[in-house]
Amino acid sequence: MSGQLIIFWIVTLVTVLSAATVVFSKNLIYSAVALLFTLLGVAGLYVFLWADFIAVTQILIYVGGILVLIIFGIMLTHRITSVRLSHSSMQRGVGGAIVLVIFVGLTSMIFRAPWYRVAAVEPQETVRQIGRLLMIDYLLPFEVASVLLLVALMGAALLSRKVD
């Protein structure tokens, strides 16, 4: 049991437990903080998977952008009494069952499927390679994503203006 492995499992544990907290906590702020830790944990997983650029992007954008956004949203929409009012809906039982079935199904699928494995080599200069891929092979999706961002920006601005 190497040190790497131990750290790996700790990171995994943090991620999963935080995710559970996000979902099961009755307190919204707790959920938001748990989300933070989940995202960080996922970033750690990325590192283990030699995806350094993605890990950093994750932290920058997800944590720094999206999470902040979410917390803003929480702050803007809470009531004194209702910030804690986040009971689960009555779908718990059915929803739980369905999710369980899906998880079991996914897992069984994972273990049964003959995945195509390739002995991989730790990539060097991931940034450069990713950049190249973006500009050459995946230029179209890149541009589309840009347009999408623009649209999202406009849409969000439109949606949140004050109607006089």
Added chain:
Amino acid sequence: MVDLNTYLVIGALLFSLGLFGVITRRNGVAVLMGVELILNAANVNFVAFARFGGMDLSGHVFSLFVIILAAAEAAVALAIILNIYNNMGTINIDEADQLKQ
């Protein structure tokens, strides 16, 4: 070393939890958080396959796109939630049932 399957199971786990959150939570923002979990699970899958399954760095590029999309979607979703809050005074999405028959 950790195998592909492990990562995939982690991804599945995150996905299930996120799904449960989407289904179950009454607060709109909580639902949004569940959605982020799902997206992250997908990202984990992509990167895992990039590492083990011969996708090279295409997996990373996909993952990048997912993050971009997640950002855009979060922005829009929050705008909607704010609108709901302004109109109905609450973000208990159970009450957003105007499409009820």
Added chain:
Amino acid sequence: MVNYGIAILLLPLMAFVVQIFIGKRLPRNGDWISVGAVALTLCLSLAMFGVMLVKYDPEFSVDETWTWFDLGSLQVQIGILIDNVTVVMLLVVSLVSTLVHVYSTAYMEGDLRYSRYFAFLSLFTFSMNGIVLANNLLGIYIFWELVGLSSYLLIGHWFEKDSASDAAKKAFLVNRVGDIGMFIGIMLFFTATGSFLFRDVFAGVESGLLSTEILTVAGLCLFAGAIGKSAQFPLHVWLPDAMEGPTPVSALIHAATMVAAGVYLSFRLFPIFTPTALTVIAYIGGFTAIFAAIIAVTQNDIKKVLAYSTVSQLGYMILAVGVGAYTYGLFHLVTHAAFKAGLFLCSGSVIHAMHHAYHELHDHESDPQDMRNMGGMRDKMKTTFLTMLICTVALSGVPFTSGFLSKDAILAGTLSFTMHHPEHFLLVLFGFGAALLTAFYMFRLIFMTFYGEPVRREVYDNIHESPSAMTAPLVTLATLSFFLFFTLPYFNPFSDHGWFTVLIDARDSVVPGHLNLTAHEIAEGMHHAHTPAMLLSILIAFSGIGLAVLMYLQKRISADDIAAKLSLPYKLSLNKFFVDETYQRYLINPSLILARMIAFFDWEIYDKYIVNGFGKVTEWFSRVVGIRWDYDILDQQIVDGVGRTTGFFSARLRLIQTGKVQNYLVWVLAGVIMIYVFQAI
């Protein structure tokens, strides 16, 4: 020639069509159309007659045949035959018809259905001409039925009288009985020879296509039609009843022409009658002659006397055919047509006068036709009296008349026949006996009507002679009753040798085998019997007249005494030998009972239970299907049920639409799992 024939045939038909449709709207009710048409036919007939006389050829014959329908295996041909006989018959029909038409303009004046009467007279003329012109059995049959129809229509002219409509029905039905036999005969011959044409049938018989037995039967079947149409015993019953019709109709149809059709047919078909058939025919004719004469003796209605007289004289003609002297039968037909029509028209004149007299006295009860109400008319109705007397003399067979010649010839033929076949002596008795009685009852009629004291003075005072439209035909017919017109170019009143006997030549019989039936043999036989017959007939005629004088003119012998002494014969004669009553009891009543039984079965049982039953079953069935099945089950349960089920489910299913996105998501996931599961399986 044929064109003349067709014109003669069709003119009265056109008159009928015009008359029946627009007759009422024309001036004088259109009688001039019928009279004109029939007068035209008379002119054409006279023209044909003239041509015949000029040609003076006993063998003259024109036969024109057309194919009516051709069905491959069945070919029916019809056509026209014009020979001397045809010409003579056409002349007789046209002449009597024209005279009757003219007479009717006065007699039927003021009648309700004047134009209809003339229309039917024209129809009759057309039909009778059709019989005479036909050269085939089918054509004759068709026109045969048509004359029967015309007779029915005309007898029942005053159909508001029950007696008239009954008489019309009787005439038609009794004729029908005879016609059935005739049709069977026609079909027998058709089956054997394959054609309806006379010449083909004769050829077929000659070549022996029918055995003697079948030939006899077939011949007698055809003769059955003559029995019906010419009122021979036992189908004579309709003729006296037919007197219900107007008197001109009686004159035309039931004296001169229609009843003569049977004789004409027998004449045409003589060559195919076997000796057996001929004997039967002779007996029927002879018996009818004496039978009807006996009845005529006691009748009191003037028209009934004449009716029975007609039956009797027709018997003579048939007798002539039976004994072989068939051309003389036709001769008698022609002479009889003239004086019998004359007699009827005269009686019509008398009746007309009586009717008016009663009308003046407002007496609607007394019968203008009963001779016991008449008497002493000869001073008041001179023309009628004279013409009637002449016709009576002709009928009685007194020398210098045409009737004497024809009757004498028939009696000679009968005598000759009996000389060769002594076992048939009855025929002679029938013939001469009838002659005696004929003379007697005819003069009885004259004396009762025109002589003696009038029964009621006031009636007598109101009697006038009839208008000239009525007396002119009387004069014409009386004139024709003299011998001269038939003996030309000879002038011997005691010999029938003249244009008629020359041109109307007898044909040999075509029945196979040596039967002594050739024309030559018959003529030879008659030669011997001629003189005795003549002497005998003169003697008898005068005896009859003398008896009548004694009883009715000089009243030396009382008729009532004799009636009392011979009460049974008297009763039988007066009641027509109860023939009608017998028919009613043994034929008609059983049929009526049977008809009533069948009607009961049909009405009470069949209609009620079966037909109505069907109705009820159908009604029940439709109710079940309609209400129970269709409405209750189909409509209510099934159709509505579908609707209700849909409503039920939709009411529940719609609850899925909670409006909550998360619920929808759950459903989506459930669906995904489903797919997953099914894929795994």
